[in-house]
């Protein structure tokens with residue numbers, strides 16, 4: 001799967017911002033029809049998005065559109081307009097405020113009909129369900145498995161906090177009065193565990209104090225440490241931090257590649273067919289290789305190059 005370390009939110013009602021987004025070094029751009037677009041501007045935003053998707057000048061970013069949620073009057077026309085107008089240039093639909101599997105299935109069915117009707121490859125357009133309320137989190141397992149199109153589970157912290165009556169107005173910071181632990185831990189871990197259980201990516205939502213890059217770094221580092229794959233960025237100033245924080249550090253990437261090479265060598269016939277071996281001062285085995293694989297995969301997906309090589313010790317002569 002392509003990386004989603006940095007996911008840029010871009011209002012569909014703002015053609016200038018969309019134009020700028022095309023050249024930014026993010027892994028994904030999502031063009032918004034939902035909360036960043038005023039009701040009176042939704043119809044025009046659909047047209048802007050279709051035009052922008054069909055334009056040249058995009059880099060290698062995943063191109064995603066966030067439609068309105070299924071409880072509104074806009075969702076079906078959002079999907080139809082965007083896929084009819086620019087389906088070939090669309091990688092996924094971000095579906096906000098998901099409450100149950102039926103909402104994902106409904107989108108899947110609509111996408112399938114549109115793909116068939118317009119000669120598009122059936123099943124190629126992905127779905128990113130966004131978890132933003134208590135009901136969605138309770139139903140997350142069924143949501144994650146409702147369609148093979150689901151690629152990533154996305155946290156929507158602002159709506160989520162509102163939905164559970166959390167007493168704070170600052171996304172990414174702890175609610176005042178909660179002086180122990182992390183108030184978001186359960187939600188984040190539920191999203192992460194579900195993503196990992198089903199082979200999906202886990203994406204953290206926005207950090208709204210866009211001028212506070214240190215605050216963004218702190219928030220991103222927390223979810224990156226848990227194992228999340230990426231985070232939304234709302235401003236160009238957050239992009240480098242996201243790409244860096246959700247990529248392995250060079251030293252960790254080098255070490256991971258080294259462990260994989262050493263493990264492959266030592267478990268091989270000519271390397272002695274041993275399962276647990278020393279690499280420097282560290283004992284490595286199958287589980288170490290699995291951890292190393294995770295970091296190596298992330299590094300490779302991020303286009304990193306290793307700066308060290310494994311030199312096999314003299315192969316054992318039996």
Ligand code: GLV
Pocket residue numbers: 035132155156157158159160205206
């Ligand atoms: C994003 O959609 C959020 O609600 O935080």
Ligand code: MG
Pocket residue numbers: 035096132156158159
């Ligand atoms: Mg939201």
